[in-house]
Amino acid sequence: MKKKIQVTLNGKKTELEVPSHRLLLDLLRDEIGLTGTKEGCGTGDCGACTVLLNGKPVNSCLIFSGELDGADIVTIEGLKIGPEMHPVQRAFVQDGGVQCGYCTSGMLMMSKALLDENPDPSEDDIRFAISGNLCRCTGYAKIVKAVQDAARELRNRRS
Numbered sequence: 001m002k003k004k005i006q007v008t009l010n011g012k013k014t015e016l017e018v019p020s021h022r023l024l025l026d027l028l029r030d031e032i033g034l035t036g037t038k039e040g041c042g043t044g045d046c047g048a049c050t051v052l053l054n055g056k057p058v059n060s061c062l063i064f065s066g067e068l069d070g071a072d073i074v075t076i077e078g079l080k081i082g083p084e085m086h087p088v089q090r091a092f093v094q095d096g097g098v099q100c101g102y103c104t105s106g107m108l109m110m111s112k113a114l115l116d117e118n119p120d121p122s123e124d125d126i127r128f129a130i131s132g133n134l135c136r137c138t139g140y141a142k143i144v145k146a147v148q149d150a151a152r153e154l155r156n157r158r159s
């Protein structure tokens with residue numbers, strides 16, 4: 001059964017008519033064309049599909065579209081600030097936190113959620129926050145450094 005929903009998607013109010021059981025991941029990728037969000041496992045275990053839903057990170061492969069009326073959704077395509085990359089995106093590139101890139105959009109969304117809540121996370125805080133985001137390439141050390149560097153830049157911007 002199709003359902004009309006209104007959402008704010010990457011800052012824009014959007015009206016959609018969706019099958020209630022369409023997964024948010026499929027809605028984003030296949031119907032809206034926002035393919036930056038990746039599908040890894042499809043079962044909530046890898047974090048590749050992480051987006052922000054009402055400011056909190058969620059696995060979009062586990063969310064039904066019919067539940068989204070009124071929701072605020074941010075995907076990797078909405079992460080940059082104006083024309084500029086978000087500091088966390090820039091830090092991942094500079095620090096080598098991106099290799100094959102498959103996990104990267106999920107990692108970035110999870111990192112943004114952490115930094116929104118905790119501007120000065122410890123290494124343990126970062127490792128805990130990304131513990132549901134699997135990366136087969138980097139060994140995580142460069143990702144952790146990138147999040148620390150982004151946190152420092154964001155704090156400097158605020159001071």
Ligand code: FES
Nearest residue numbers: 040041042047061
């Ligand atoms: S694709 Fe959603 S958690 Fe793996």
Ligand code: FES
Nearest residue numbers: 099100135136137
């Ligand atoms: S960069 Fe390849 S899976 Fe993380």
